[in-house]
Amino acid sequence: DIQLTQSPSFLSASVGDRVTVTCRASQGITSYLAWYQQKPGKAPKLLIYAASTLQSGVPSRFSGSGSGTEFTLTISSLQPEDFATYYCQQLNSYPYTFGQGTKLEIK
């Protein structure tokens, strides 16, 4: 199975900050990577697919980059509603796997 390792696992930041979350794959997955946001008690929400394509309706402060084994999710200017847990997911090979999550908290 392909393992996805997110760093950091916890991130404390302030409104207006620029934050970056990294997702590393144990083997190459070309651009078959997605990012999701999950708030407590809610289903995940798709933010980015194909590593860098913004899902319709998602604010442009979210961006994704990378290919192969290293990927990043960047939020350019944190808003109060962005405090949540973020997951990466690979869809290159079975079983589709998720990273362990990055919890973004208010400083």
Added chain:
Amino acid sequence: QVQLVQSGAEVKKPGASVKVSCKASGYMFTGYYMHWVRQAPGQGLEWMGWINPNSGGTNYAQRFQGRVTMTRDTSISTAYMELSRLRSDDTAVYYCARSSSAGATPDDAFDIWGQGTMVTVFS
């Protein structure tokens, strides 16, 4: 609007089976692969497999092979996930989620999710 509505919470004893439903509306049910993902309390996300609602074809994660069955009823635009021989570590929220692109492959990100179904296994 496009949505997936899942069945309600379940409480089961170890060794029993559970069947969760996922009713689609607002789009062509047979045009998009449907996936199932679970999340144990306080834990991350785990992909269980997919079903092609058009053909009924399935692909299960190996760790669930032999215990999971995914089916669909196209007449009511509903997908089902049945998990048998339940154990306490199957306690989780189970989600259905749609592949984001209509078409021939399931390897697109999941753009629409159900609200989740809590399954609790305890004796």
